[in-house]
Amino acid sequence: MTTSVTIDSVTKRFGDSTAVDNVSFDIAQGEFFTLLGSSGCGKTTLLRMVAGFLRQTSGHICFGGKIIDDVPPHQRNTGMVFQNYAIFPHLTVFDNIAYGLRARRRSKAEIDREVKHMLELVQLGHLAHRRPRELSGGQQQRVVLARAMVIKPDVLLMDEPLSNLDTEMRIHLRSEIRSLQRQVGITTIYVTHDQEEALLMSDRIAVMSRGRVEQLDVPHKIYAEPQTLFVARFIGENNLLSGTVIGREADGSSVIELPGGHRIRGAGGFDEAGSPCQISIRPQDIDLAHSGDAPQNTIGGTVTDIQFLGGTVKLLVEIGAEQPLQVSLQGRRGMEMPTPGSRLKLDIPLKAVRTFKAEASA
Ligand SMILES: Nc1ncnc2c1ncn2[C@@H]1O[C@H](COP(=O)(O)OP(=O)(O)OP(=O)(O)O)[C@@H](O)[C@H]1O
Ligand SMILES: [Mg+2]
Structure with a gap:
């Protein structure tokens, strides 16, 4: 048995x-x-x-x-x-x-x-x-x-x-x-x-x-x-960025400042203001910000690389942080294709932003 x-x-x-x-x-x-x-x-x-x-x-x-x-x-x-x-x-x-x-x-x-x-x-x-x-x-x-x-x-x-x-x-x-x-x-x-x-x-x-x-x-x-x-780090692809915890908003989300000054909010996370942290965001959780949406995190950046893979479009977007963001978009019919050097606004849902305590020897 x-x-x-x-x-x-x-x-x-x-x-x-x-x-x-x-x-x-x-x-x-x-x-x-x-x-x-x-x-x-x-x-x-x-x-x-x-x-x-x-x-x-x-x-x-x-x-x-x-x-x-x-x-x-x-x-x-x-x-x-x-x-x-x-x-x-x-x-x-x-x-x-x-x-x-x-x-x-x-x-x-x-x-x-x-x-x-x-x-x-x-x-x-x-x-x-x-x-x-x-x-x-x-x-x-x-x-x-x-x-x-x-x-x-x-x-x-x-x-x-x-x-x-x-x-x-x-x-x-x-x-x-x-x-x-x-x-x-x-x-x-x-x-x-x-x-x-x-x-x-x-x-x-x-x-x-x-x-x-x-x-x-x-x-x-x-x-x-x-x-x-x-x-x-181990499972799937992730953008890993280091930042500093700023505090918590009324809705419970935590606010993190990235090098370069962008502020990003994540669901959950932790409280200790001033403490170093790492955040992870999956490339496919990042979308282009569309007018009319209620954006949760809007970040502006410059496209530095585009890979058109048919069903998916992979972008590298320079946001002035320690490394560019990898973004993976669904290739939809009629989508406006970004070009290298173009400015765009990205939207990242709160839940897509995971916050971790920074590792001593990361
Ligand atoms: N008989 C042994 N004597 C001493 N050390 C051992 C012995 N067997 C395993 N180890 C050590 O224990 C650790 C875990 O080994 P284990 O074989 O369980 O790893 P694993 O996760 O199966 O790795 P892999 O994916 O390479 O098979 C390793 O550091 C290994 O060197
Ligand atoms: Mg083994």
């Missing part, structure tokens, strides 16, 4: 270095949960602790509310798909997938039925008698996936399972893995450093940095409402 997973104050140290630093979260039964972060942030270490290959220095791991710290890996009933997948080269596709069931001494009839069902799910029925060397990389990866899922694991653990494949196969398998996971309903922990993959596939994402969870949320919140400067 698929299960929930609890990570409770888990820390892992190797000598003096802390690979996973006091991490806690709950994963619901059937959830597709992704650990996203750059190289060395502790994703694999955390996954290996869930599998039982590594013992945490402190904290607990629970399956279905039961602490499993002392349960050895082979009794945790996890299915594993790792980056350097190994399928047995001398076995056929069928026998590779049947391997886990034979090790569990299932009956021949059951093995036959379950393997055939999995073969159908991963669309390899017609290749059941091939050997791995006669398969493409994507087909081999589907064998690994089928082999991990056929034992009906409580939890499926996947560590960068697509990173060895070419772009086309990666994009194809992303949606295949996701729809397979939905059909079977297995609780899944998926590790990747690819933000697009994480946003597309996950129910929820934990963005990790230096062993800690920076933000845990559903994909669109991670994208639209980064809670830390790290997440704002």
Whole structure:
């Protein structure tokens, strides 16, 4: 039976270095949960602790509310798909997938039925008698996936399972893995450093940095409402500008002054007048100011660069701050195309302006 997973104050140290630093979260039964972060942030270490290959220095791991710290890996009933997948080269596709069931001494009839069902799910029925060397990389990866899922694991653990494949196969398998996971309903922990993959596939994402969870949320919140400067930098494109907090207006918005004197208002933010801050604004949240709108933040600037990409038009607009603003406009029929050197007014909604405390060594 698929299960929930609890990570409770888990820390892992190797000598003096802390690979996973006091991490806690709950994963619901059937959830597709992704650990996203750059190289060395502790994703694999955390996954290996869930599998039982590594013992945490402190904290607990629970399956279905039961602490499993002392349960050895082979009794945790996890299915594993790792980056350097190994399928047995001398076995056929069928026998590779049947391997886990034979090790569990299932009956021949059951093995036959379950393997055939999995073969159908991963669309390899017609290749059941091939050997791995006669398969493409994507087909081999589907064998690994089928082999991990056929034992009906409580939890499926996947560590960068697509990173060895070419772009086309990666994009194809992303949606295949996701729809397979939905059909079977297995609780899944998926590790990747690819933000697009994480946003597309996950129910929820934990963005990790230096062993800690920076933000845990559903994909669109991670994208639209980064809670830390790290997440704002890491996910998608953002204009990052430093400024100084001026104060708060009656409507609760905070006022920030940018170098060069522009004042910009952001929803939320913080109060301490005079303190240095950083703001992030997504290029596609900035629009041209039109007469008749009620603008929330109007900033004048000079266009220095234009890239016409058909559906999108990308502009660089010099506003006299530390760097020009990147602006990404929807290319609409009949839109007036700015030209380099032209002056224009931009409008930035309050909610598009995210405010963060300036980092000491940013
Ligand atoms: N067995 C070990 N002994 C000592 N340090 C280790 C060990 N395993 C991992 N580390 C260190 O722990 C940190 C986290 O490593 P981990 O493999 O979890 O990173 P990751 O997020 O999976 O990175 P990647 O995206 O490169 O796979 C790294 O600094 C790594 O050097
Ligand atoms: Mg890793």
